[in-house]
Amino acid sequence: MKAKVSWQQGLSFLGETDSGKSIIMDGNGEAITPMESVLLSVGSCSSIDVVDILKKSRLDVHSCFCELEAQRAESAPRVFTKIHAHYVVAGDKLTDKHVARAVQLSAEKYCSVMLMLAGNVEITTSYAIA
Structure with missing residues (x-):
């Protein structure tokens, strides 16, 4: 996987992936910020x-x-200290057992983004069946 980030103007940057996707990010809040994207x-x-x-x-x-709800450190670097992810899932014949298992497997085994942050960020989850 490769990507390129190019300065546009001010604090605005264009992120481009090797798959041809792009996103504008901005340090002044004119576009999504890098931390929001995380x-x-x-x-x-x-x-x-x-x-x-x-x-x-x-x-x-x-x-x-x-x-999602996140807390960040008060001083620089303002890293995430806590993230809570609450899933609301609707469907036919969903049970607490099914959804709890799916959320747990994602958080503990499959979600590469959560697992990359693990050990540095306190990540908690919850769910509801709509």
Whole structure:
């Protein structure tokens, strides 16, 4: 995997991946900030796992979203100290056992973004079945 980040103007940068995708990031809040992109990456990576695990269990998932809340260090570097991910999943015949297992497997085994942060960031999860 390769990527390139190019300065545009001010504190705005264009990130481009070798797969041809791009994103604008900005240090002044004009676009998504790099830390916001990390937080969104936690939620999207783990949500992909949750949906995939449930579908592989032959369950019908109608929707899934992940609400994220993070705390950052007070002084520089302002790293994340805590992240909480709350999943809300809807579908046919979903049980607490199914969703709890999917969330746990994602957090502990499959989500590369969460696992990359583990040991440096306190990550907690919860879920609800809608």
